[in-house]
Amino acid sequence: MTPPVTPWWRNRRLIPWLVQAAVGLLVLVLVAFLVGNLVRNLAAAGLLLTWRWIGNPAGFDIAGSWLPFSAEQPYWWALLAGLVNTLRVVVIGLIGASIVGTAVGVASFSGNALLRGLARVYVELIRNIPLLLQLVFWYFVVFLALPGGANAIQWPGLVLAQSGLYLGMPELVNGVWQAPIRLSVEFAALLTGLIVYISAFISEVVRGGIASVPKGQWEAARSLGFTPLQTLRRVVLPQALPVIVPGLNNQYISLAKSSSLAIACGYADLYSVAETTLNQTGRAVEVMVILLGAYLAIDLVISALMNGLNRAVQLRSR
Amino acid sequence: MPHPPSLIGKVLRAVPLLAGLALTGCAVEGSGLQSQKLAAVKARGELVCGVDGKLPGFSFVAPDGRYQGFEVDLCRAVAAGVLSDPARVQFRDLSASERFAAVNSGEVDLLSRSTTMTLSRDAAGGNALSFGPIHFYGGQAVMVNAGSGITTLKQLAGKPICVTTGTTTELNLADRMRELNAAYMPLKFQNDGQTYAAYLQGRCVAVTSDRALLAAKRSSFPDPKAHVLLAGDLSKEPLATATVNGDPVWADAVRWITFALMQAEESGITQANVESKLAEATADPNQADLRRFLGVDGQLGQQLGLPADFVVQVIKAVGNYGEIFDRNLGVNTSINLARGTNRQWTDGGLIYSPPFR
Structure with a gap:
């Protein structure tokens, strides 16, 4: 009496593995096909990928x-x-x-x-x-x-003008705000x-x-x-x-x-x-x-x- | 020469290009002498033309809902030449940054959108377009507030300047300011709407674009007189139509329809007199040039794959080059542009059509 042999198509370890391999292969083939076509057509249109620029x-x-x-x-x-x-x-x-x-x-x-x-x-x-x-x-x-120049919104150490937000000690020089920290x-x-x-x-x-x-x-x-x-x-x-x-x-x-x-x-x-x-x-x-x-x-x-x-x-x- | 927006629109436009290239076996259009584009336009019975759509004088939607403008008339001329009906045009509004993808993906048959002809836009290794004849010779200018006291480019050092991204304008500005060794602050926007809104709100001291386009935009400002264009051009901006690279038959058709507009002006043929000129040429066998031009003799139309009377159809539809210019941009319009360098060569300008023979 030999023990009953499980046919391969009922093997609980082999089948899931095979299915995964098949799906993986399919994805690979699809990606290769798309990328291959993309590269081929870009080349035909004179647009081959280049990084020299x-x-x-x-x-x-x-x-x-x-x-x-x-x-x-x-x-x-x-x-x-x-x-x-x-x-x-x-x-x-x-x-x-x-x-x-x-x-x-x-x-x-x-x-x-x-x-x-x-x-x-x-x-x-x-x-x-x-x-x-x-x-x-x-x-x-x-x-x-927002108002600009001298009309800007001013608080101690902070000025909010149309040109940006100025932090630190903002000063108005020739109509332009200057400050150590400036956010546009x-x-x-x-x-x-x-x-x-x-x-x-x-x-x-x-x-x-x-x-x-x-x-x-x-x-x-x-x-x-x-x-x-x-x-x-x-x-x-x-x-x-x-x-x-x-x-x-x-x-x-x-x-x-x-x-x-x-x-x-x-x-x-x-x-x-x-x-x-x-x-x-x-x-x-x-x-x-x-x-x-x-x-x-x-x-x-x-x-x-x-x-x-x-x-x-x-x-x-x- | 800028324009409009939508990130989503741009992505959506790029997707078919890439997807198309990825999925099709041989997607290269117009190989050999068979023109896929000319055949496709004829089969569709409609020309798809990419325009700006928001630029008075060049292309915009008039109050009656119809597209109007210099570049719109070029589209209508091509439709008249190919399909014998100027109404068979579908217009697509394109932004500066989506326009080239739209041509290369085949979404539009013809690009008539204030596009400056440059080497890299023409070259296969660049944007890979095929340009039609230059239909407008312009230059880049700078617009400032009349009360700002600014008269030279140098005075813009350190100041914010509004510019639309995806344009030659952006590059020229950088080049000129570098020559002047003047640091400046470019504020870049994706469409003209935002660029000019930021300028009008006072965020930028100046805004830069083609001189003619600035004049056109200014005409739609609440107070056009409050803004002036600085003297001196920053660059050469020759505007031309563009078609997809690699379809010479289609490019030729567009090229010679545009030349027909210029030749008609030189020959004194107008929208009003084209029928009588045709009758005159038909009756008089000695008017060789006119007979050839209007398709009474010879096979000029046939050689291009167009109807024999394509010139007559074009002029009947939109008039000659001068009429198109005067109607949309000329001194009697709100744009108020003099012909300048865009006069016929016989008047000392640069508009010159090669012979029709």
Whole structure:
């Protein structure tokens, strides 16, 4: 009596493996076919991928670049300057949106009905209007309508003029404001737009997180004599964070991607520089590859950091 | 020579190009002497023409909902020459940065959108376009507020200047300011609407574009007299129509229809007298040039793959070059442009058609 031999088509280890291999192969063939065709047709149209142009002088200027940049520098340096401008607005935007979002999210649990109502109105108003429209609004309607020169809005150590926001000890020299720290009005409009828009979503994430903490926790904290603020800080938020962080990740990524709308308000971010590069070199595919790679990298880094944070906050729950 | 917006529109336009190139076996149009484009336009019975759509005098939508302007008339002329009907045009508004992809992907048959002819736009290794004859000789200028006291480019050092991205304007500005060793602040926008809005709001001290385009835009400002153009051109801006590279038959058809407009003016043929000129040529066998030009004799139309009377159709539809210029840009319009270098060569200008023979 030989033990019954399982036929191969009923082998529980082999079959799933074979199916996966077949699907994998199919995907590979499809990708190879698409890429092969793309390369062949681009070559036939005289558009074969080339990267030599990236070392050529860019020939255009970038306003408000943090990296030292002038027109005779190469395209890759211009794109890098654009990337730095993008990172600048993303990093400051993330911090700002987190603060505003948390404040609004917490406010929606306030005992003060007016504050609660305002938080709701804020969220519903902001998240239901397209970001592009909001950026155009902030730039053209709000910031460009600011008075300039001597009529600028002045507070001690801060001046808000049509040309930008000046911090430090602003001085008016020949009708032009000078200050140690200067933010262009384009940057200010983009930053405001992004913070306001994303904070509305973040506040909902925060609200959801807080709402997930059982009511008994609030009551227990109060019966121990905690003030509302202490309750929030010591009892509620630590338990809400594991719920909040994954949702926050989405919003942070969304902010980084939305920053590519910067050109709507004249800010020279990576997309804006890439657009100029594309039109001057005609290297559409190469520039697109760089853009896709850059935004993918930014978002993967944000995701990795947030996943690390997520692990840290999850460990606390027992 | 700029224009409009929408990131989404641009991406959507780029997708069919890449998808098309990725999915099709042999997507190269117009190989050999067979013109796919000419055949396609005839089969469709309609010309798809890419225009600016928001620039008074060149191409814009008039209050009656019809497209009007110098570049619109060029589209109508091509439709009249190819399809014998100037109304068979579908206009597509394109931004400065989406226009070349629209031509290369075949979305538009003809680009008539204030496009400066340059080497890299023509070259296969650049934007890979094929240019028609230069129909407008212009130069880049700078517009400032009349009360600003600015009279030279040098005075713009350190000042914000509004410019539309994706244009030759942007590059020329950088070159000139470099020559002057003057740092400046370029504020770049994706469409003219935003560029001029930022200028009018006072964010920029100056705005730069082609002289004729600036004059055209200024005519739509609330107070046109409050803005002046600085003397001196920053660059040469010869405007031409463009078609896809690699379809010489289609490019030839567009080229000679445009030349027909110029030749008609030189020969004194107008929209009003073209019928009588045709009758005159038909009756008089000795008018060899006129008979050939109007298609009474010879096979000029046939050689191009166009109807024998294509010149008559074109002139009947839109008039000659001078009539198109005067109607849309001339001194009796709100744009108020003198012919200048755009006069016929016989008057000392640069408009010159090669012989029709």
